[in-house]
Amino acid sequence: MICLKNIAVLASGEGTNLQAIMDAVDKGEIAGKVVLVISDRHEAKALVRARKKNIRALFIDPAEYGGRADYDSALVAALQKENVDLVVMAGFMRMLSATMIDTFRGKIMNIHPSLLPSFPGCEGVKQAMEHGVKVTGCTVHFVDEGLDTGPIIIQDSVVVLQDDTLETLQQRIHSVEYRSYIRAIDLYCRDMIKVEGRRCIIHEKQG
Ligand code: GRF
Numbered sequence: 001m002i003c004l005k006n007i008a009v010l011a012s013g014e015g016t017n018l019q020a021i022m023d024a025v026d027k028g029e030i031a032g033k034v035v036l037v038i039s040d041r042h043e044a045k046a047l048v049r050a051r052k053k054n055i056r057a058l059f060i061d062p063a064e065y066g067g068r069a070d071y072d073s074a075l076v077a078a079l080q081k082e083n084v085d086l087v088v089m090a091g092f093m094r095m096l097s098a099t100m101i102d103t104f105r106g107k108i109m110n111i112h113p114s115l116l117p118s119f120p121g122c123e124g125v126k127q128a129m130e131h132g133v134k135v136t137g138c139t140v141h142f143v144d145e146g147l148d149t150g151p152i153i154i155q156d157s158v159v160v161l162q163d164d165t166l167e168t169l170q171q172r173i174h175s176v177e178y179r180s181y182i183r184a185i186d187l188y189c190r191d192m193i194k195v196e197g198r199r200c201i202i203h204e205k206q207g
Contacts, residue, residue: 002031002189002190004031004032004033004189005031005032005033005085005086005188005189006032006033006035006036006082006083006084006085006086007021007025007030007032007033007034007035007084007085007086007087007088007185007189008034008035008036008037008038008079008082008084008086008087008088009021009034009036009037009038009046009050009088009089009090010037010038010039010075010087010088010089010090010092011037011038011039011044011046011089011090011091011092012039012040012041012044012046012091012092012093012094013041013044013045013046013091013093014045014046014091015037015044015045015046015047015048015049015050015090015091016174016178017090017091017111017177017178017181018034018037018046018049018050018090019049020177020178020181020182021034021088021090021181021182021185022034022049022050022053022055024182024185024186026053029182029186030182030185030186030189031186031189031190032085032086032185032186032189034050034053034055035055035056035082035083035084036055036056036057036058036078036079036082036084037049037050037055037056037057037058038057038058038059038060038075038078038079039057039058039059039060039092040059040060040061040062040071040092040093040094041059041093042059042061044059046090046091047059056082058078060074060075060078062094068094068095068096068097068099069097069098069099071094071097072096072097072099072100073099075100076099076100076103076104079104080103084104085107085189086107086108086109086185086188086189087100087104087107087108087109088108088109088181088185089108089109089110089111089143090111090181092110093122095147096108096143098145101143101144101145106142106195108142108143109140109141109142109143109153109181109184109185109188110140110141110142110143110148110150111138111139111140111177111180111181112124112138112139112140112141112148113125113136113138113170113173113174113177114127114128114136114137114138114139115135115136115137115138115139115155115157116139116141116148116149116152116155117148117149118133118136119131119136120147120148120149121147121148125166125169125170125173126166128160129160129164129166129169133160134159134160135157135158135159135160136157136158136160136169136173137155137156137157137158137173137176138155138156138158138173138176138177138180139152139154139155140152140153140154140155140180140181140184141153142195142200151195151197151198151199151200152198152200153184153187153188153193153200153202154180154183154184154187155180156176156177156179156180157176158172158173158176187202192204
């Protein structure tokens with residue numbers, strides 16, 4: 001029998017990925033449970049979504065901390081208190097410092113709305129469109145010290161249509177993000193991802 005992993009989600013905004021993850025947990029599609037949601041924005045809809053599911057939702061206010069390392073010490077304390085096994089970043093608009101990354105190395109995932117290593121950073125969809133790419137998509141990766149540079153777990157592609165606007169393209173990327181993230185989180189929870197250098201090897205069978 002698989003022991004369910006404790007998942008924490010960090011989110012700054014709308015939280016539609018969080019919603020998809022919580023719904024997938026409820027349907028038994030992820031071998032884990034969301035035990036904590038943290039936001040750096042008081043008004044984040046992600047916090048409301050978590051509370052609706054009776055999941056502990058914390059606002060940790062950046063204004064109360066001196067800098068990134070201080071803030072991340074508060075994050076680490078909150079995560080350790082809940083015995084978190086996996087930290088999932090879902091639209092968390094802060095770069096993590098060494099304090100977080102060293103404590104949870106190999107246990108932090110992020111989702112990015114482009115096919116990395118193309119178009120990292122916070123304008124991935126816009127830059128891909130402006131560049132005129134015909135195919136873009138999303139990437140789930142482990143988080144390291146760089147900006148969207150960690151080992152890639154899963155990618156999924158989205159065709160750019162000639163009449164796409166930023167909004168329509170963003171929307172289609174969003175809908176593939178959900179299934180990619182759910183799959184990546186479930187693989188992690190089942191101990192099916194092995195990292196060899198930059199490569200993530202997926203073991204379809206456990207053991
Ligand atoms: C997603 O597009 C994700 O790729 C990016 O932030 C967005 C979060 O959206 N990192 P939501 O808050 O989950 O709706």
